[in-house]
Amino acid sequence: MTGPPQSRYPEEYARGAAKEHSKPMPIQATSKIWHNGSLIPWEQAKIHVMSHVIHYGSSVFEGIRCYAQPRGSAVFRLPEHMQRLLDSAKIYRMEIPFAIDELCAAVVDVIEANGVAPCYIRPIVFRGYGEIGVSPKGSPIEVYIANFPWGKYIAGHGGADVCISSWNRLAPNTMPSLAKAGANYMNSQLIHMEAEINGYQEGIGLDVNGMVSEGSGENVFVVRSGVLYTPLLGNSALSGITRDSAIAIARHLGYTVIEQPIPREMLYIADEVFFTGTAAEVSPIRSIDRILIADGKPGEITQKIADEFLGIANGLKSDRFGWLTPVKVNATEMASA
Ligand SMILES: Cc1ncc(COP(=O)(O)O)c(C=O)c1O
Numbered sequence: 509m510t511g512p513p514q515s516r517y518p519e520e521y522a523r524g525a526a527k528e529h530s531k532p533m534p535i536q537a538t539s540k541i542w543h544n545g546s547l548i549p550w551e552q553a554k555i556h557v558m559s560h561v562i563h564y565g566s567s568v569f570e571g572i573r574c575y576a577q578p579r580g581s582a583v584f585r586l587p588e589h590m591q592r593l594l595d596s597a598k599i600y601r602m603e604i605p606f607a608i609d610e611l612c613a614a615v616v617d618v619i620e621a622n623g624v625a626p627c628y629i630r631p632i633v634f635r636g637y638g639e640i641g642v643s644p645k646g647s648p649i650e651v652y653i654a655n656f657p658w659g660k661y662i663a664g665h666g667g668a669d670v671c672i673s674s675w676n677r678l679a680p681n682t683m684p685s686l687a688k689a690g691a692n693y694m695n696s697q698l699i700h701m702e703a704e705i706n707g708y709q710e711g712i713g714l715d716v717n718g719m720v721s722e723g724s725g726e727n728v729f730v731v732r733s734g735v736l737y738t739p740l741l742g743n744s745a746l747s748g749i750t751r752d753s754a755i756a757i758a759r760h761l762g763y764t765v766i767e768q769p770i771p772r773e774m775l776y777i778a779d780e781v782f783f784t785g786t787a788a789e790v791s792p793i794r795s796i797d798r799i800l801i802a803d804g805k806p807g808e809i810t811q812k813i814a815d816e817f818l819g820i821a822n823g824l825k826s827d828r829f830g831w832l833t834p835v836k837v838n839a840t841e842m843a844s845a
Contacts, residue, residue: 535656538622542614542653545606547621553652560635560647565691567634568596571786574619574627574655575832576839577823581625582832584786584821585749586612590631592747596687597633602649604633611653616835619655625837628658628787634690661725661787667794667806668783670723672772673699673711677721677744685744696724710783712775712796715744720770726783726791727751730774731809736765743769750784750817756829757816763809780807782814790814 541553561567570593574583590611597604606614615629631653639646675698678685683692695713703711703724712728715721720739722728727748730737736758739745755765775781781793781801790813792806801807819825823832 533658536658538624538627538654538656540618540621542618542651544651545614547618550654553654555634555650556637558640559637560639560644561690563640564635564642564644565689565694566600566602566644566647567632567690568593568600568602568688569630569632569690570688572615572629572631573786573789573821574625574629574835574837575821575823576626577832577834579823579838581619581835581837581839582821582823583615583619583629583835585753585831586615586833588749588752589786590615592688592749593631593633596689599684599687600689602633602635602644604649604651606651611651612833614653615655616833618653619835619837622655623837624655624657625835625839626657627655629653629655632690658787661785661789661791667792667801667804668709669707669795669798670710670712670793671703671706671708671797672775673702673713673724675699675702675711675713677713677715679716680742680744686741686747688746700724713744714772715739717769718772719743720772720775721745722748723783723785723788726785726788728770728775729754729782729784729810730770730778731780731782731807732774732778734763734809736763736809737770737774738765738767739770740767748784748786750786750789753817753829753831754784754790754813757813757820758809760828761812761816775801778802780810782807782810790817 537550540547541550570589572589574581590608633651635644635647636650638648699711699713710723712723713721721743722745741747758765775796776799779802783791792810794804
């Protein structure tokens with residue numbers, strides 16, 4: 509027999525469902541990457557296949573956005589992201605040899621060196637090349653920060669069609685969900701692939717007790733009778749920076765926000781449901797398990813929060829919460845356009 513072997517997953521292709529929603533988004537290389545205190549050429553930011561992280565998933569990382577401003581650009585909630593990176597590293601006993609201010613300055617440096625904005629920023633800390641045993645003691649900590657252009661993450665203007673995943677999120681005291689660790693994203697991949705193969709844009713994971721947790725890469729909010737609800741961090745959800753921003757914005761706009769366990773069926777009968785995340789920003793959800801949310805149109809409260817969020821991020825509304833770190837790069841386009 510000649511030619512490549514038949515796919516073991518023919519259903520995905522037969523239905524063509526996955527292709528409908530997911531556009532390929534190849535990484536767009538920039539010029540420099542920050543590595544352990546220096547800027548190095550993009551092509552030289554390579555690691556050995558025997559590095560600890562490759563075998564045991566020993567990485568923690570961040571996803572941050574830099575937005576266009578009327579003049580220059582600005583990174584959204586940079587210190588909060590870097591604090592979460594330090595927290596993730598602490599949980600895994602990884603000693604990062606840089607202080608928070610140095611990490612924040614490094615982000616500004618790499619964006620200015622590349623002159624690319626708006627952009628997505630990916631700081632990553634991992635255990636590198638040293639020993640092959642599970643014990644990480646003999647493997648050095650490596651810190652990299654890259655930035656590159658990255659547009660809309662959740663496709664569709666009218667809201668996303670999502671499903672509840674058959675995969676649960678991480679059980680407490682197994683993989684810590686407050687750490688943004690690379691290894692957690694094996695679970696996210698299962699949730700996301702299952703959703704895509706079945707023709708949805710995203711999947712929502714329940715926690716081990718069957719309560720709503722989060723999307724594969726987003727926090728979830730529910731609106732019912734003018735009140736916003738979002739799962740507790742104890743429901744195996746990441747402490748999303750955008751989640752925190754949406755809560756602050758909603759309260760500022762005069763809404764009540766309640767963090768509480770959310771049963772799955774509360775999603776189906778909601779007036780509005782939306783995702784929050786650095787990549788997803790504030791993204792309305794149109795249907796869940798093919799049940800339309802209200803009339804299926806993006807809700808009023810979702811829209812208000814999205815407008816305020818993007819207004820602040822793009823410097824068109826007052827930075828009343830002090831969320832922006834300026835960068836001296838003239839933006840070429842709006843990241844969320
Ligand atoms: C699993 C998961 N939950 C929630 C979020 C949202 O977090 P943030 O708003 O900090 O990007 C992300 C994205 O980083 C994520 O990967």
